[in-house]
Amino acid sequence: MKKDFFKYQAQTTPHPLAMEISHAKGSYIYDSKQKSYLDFVAGVSACSLGHQHPKVVTAIKEQLDKYLHVMVYGEYIQEPAVELAKLLAQQLPESLEKTYLVNSGTEAIEGGMKLAKRATGRSEIISAKNAYHGNTQGAMSIMGYEERKQAFRPLLPNVNFIEFNNFSDLDKITSKTAGVVLETIQGGAGFIEPTNNYLKAVKRKCESVGALLILDEIQPGFGRTGKLFGFEHYNIVPDILVMGKGMGGGMPIGAFSCSTELMNLLQDKPKLGHITTFGGHPVIAAAALATLQEITSSNLIPETLEKEALIRKHLQHPLIKEIRGKGLMLAALVDSAEVCNEVILQSQDKGLILFWLLFEPKAIRITPPLTISNDEIIAGCNIIINLLNNIQAKMA
Template identity: 50%
Template sequence: MLTQRQIFLQHIAQTSDFPLALEIEQAEGIYLYGTNGRKYIDLISGIGVSNVGHRHPNVVNAIKDQVDKYMHLMVYGEYVQTPQVALAAALVESLVPSADLETSVQKPLDNVYFTNSGTEAVEGAMKLAKRFTGRQEIISCFNAYHGATQGALSLSGSENFKRNFRPLLPQITQIRHGNFEDISLISEKTAAVIIEVIAGEAGVRVPDKNYFRALRKQCDLTGTLLIIDEIQTGFGRTGTFWAFEQFGFYPDVLLCAKGMGGGMPIGAFIANQTVMSVFKDNPILGHITTFGGHPVSCAASLATFKTIFSENLLEAVEEKAKLFRDLLIHPKIKEIRNQGLMMAVEFEDFGELKPIIDDAIEQGVITDWFLFCDNSMRIAPPLVISKEEIRFACEVILRAIDQKKG
């Protein structure tokens, strides 16, 4: 009889030669529980997903309540479904622009298109920008990551990830994230700029506070849509509900996913009704999805949304981030970059970092590295993590560093 691990390795498609292969039978809060009785602190939230922790009671109850009513009914946008309507209304309310934000010539974001994932949100936004502007060029950033499908991969900032899948989409131009000089490359030929507020897979790179104001002005000048990818940063990760709030500007299109679902698969791209309406004709049904906006996922997302505010999770983000920074002091740590609880702890190289990650996991703390910055440790715990749990996790990481030879 094959073991679970053997079946996993033989029949689950593998994407690397060294999967973590942890066998987890339960998860709750910040903890994962293995079949071997081991308990792990999930210091990466399943890669930015479990912002309110694993199996938060509010999310679980919302899922159960919705399952008792209905699940899939019809392809996206045809039936009025309460979970979709309530979630869309909450998201729109969170996006009312304040007076201090640099807004565009477009109207405020008030129209939500639900998808199954962040990658699908990216794909939908790309189509939307081309259809609305009638242009073909899209600008993204070097060392950016927006997903792995053909269109989203075309935006990726790493040739190493794209090389063996070419040809990809034409007319993709790349600029340096946070570089003021490159803003001039945005022209009347550009349909959209798609950019992360914080460059995540590049290793948590935080731009100058004035960068996005300058980017916003250039997009307005050229009639270019500014698409902001908050797939990792949204739903409180950086200390405000949306990261763009901290940088004094307002997007034309907003992308979200990951932490949005409380553990359920969901994403969205959000624009104003005028922009989004181009999907209604020429052709009709210009963008469609079968499972996007699944009622169970929407119910879970609304519960996640409400929990972030009812439990005041945003207020403690910066204090918890500071505690990590204060505790993670070691000669081998070259730098710590963060925006809220989205953190990168830099080491000399991947050869030094990987054994530290492996040893920390052996001691019960799960961390990771970044796709385009493999010398930096990813720390992005559930927002519900306590100070005591932070102290324990940091002790384990420091111990793992000390146990690394050399």
């Protein structure tokens, strides 16, 4: 299998982890030799309810027996998509009442940017340095990390950047700006939270110049930060909300939500302002609906903050300089990139899955399923501490 993996399947890096997967359940992934691995990554924040959650699996199986794809998005009334959009509206502020379902977070970003241009008649998009919003051409254009973009230029014109949490940079948002796209909590940059009411200041600036604020909740969303969406911590409401990853319970989906007035602009002048064949796919929408129902009807969201406290308590070590983030969207910053790499790679041998962040080489990603137990958290933290002890001993 490994030989075929490298021969036939496209690779994203020269050295993938290349673990051969047998199955996964709960907080664990199992390889082809039936070794278990405690999952502290959750498919990079995608598997909110862990692996093979029974309610998600049941929803998928029930929908499989009814119908699969029947028509391009938006033409037929399909119950899973309608119920998902309705439940989202019930959970969101009134101004985010209508949702467009797509296939991924990056497609949702594309839709949000198009909508901002359509609504304002302007072309400039502003994003943040060290931002990551996906890897399609438009989303890559607003990625604030030139090293990842330079090989693919030219990208979208009229894209400019501000520094996250830098108030003086807000002067760059002007009457030429269609939309400002920000991660509510910067992910690839190292799980950096907004400070000093920064997002409120951005929203005020957008309102003053007639630009739209687009918040990327692809990583913080669906309960990971102790609220259903991260923006709820900061007392603001975006004009356009983008989501993905954790909303599907392990299935591929994305969406963007806004007011009916805004969303209706994609219906006409021109018609088909945004289209997708498989967006709102009934099986995937059923899985996302079951995921949202479980997250919002259980204690998982408040428990996320309790689990954060438990992780912070048990991850104390001289080589850990700080733990950034909120809830179960955490990054442990260590002494160096070398220490980070050693911990992540050695943890797999010890039966623990950890991973990197995109742009912060000293950060260890800790984004387990929301369903992870306290005992599993402690066991995973103990593995990390033991690895750090061994590394520290070698450094002495």
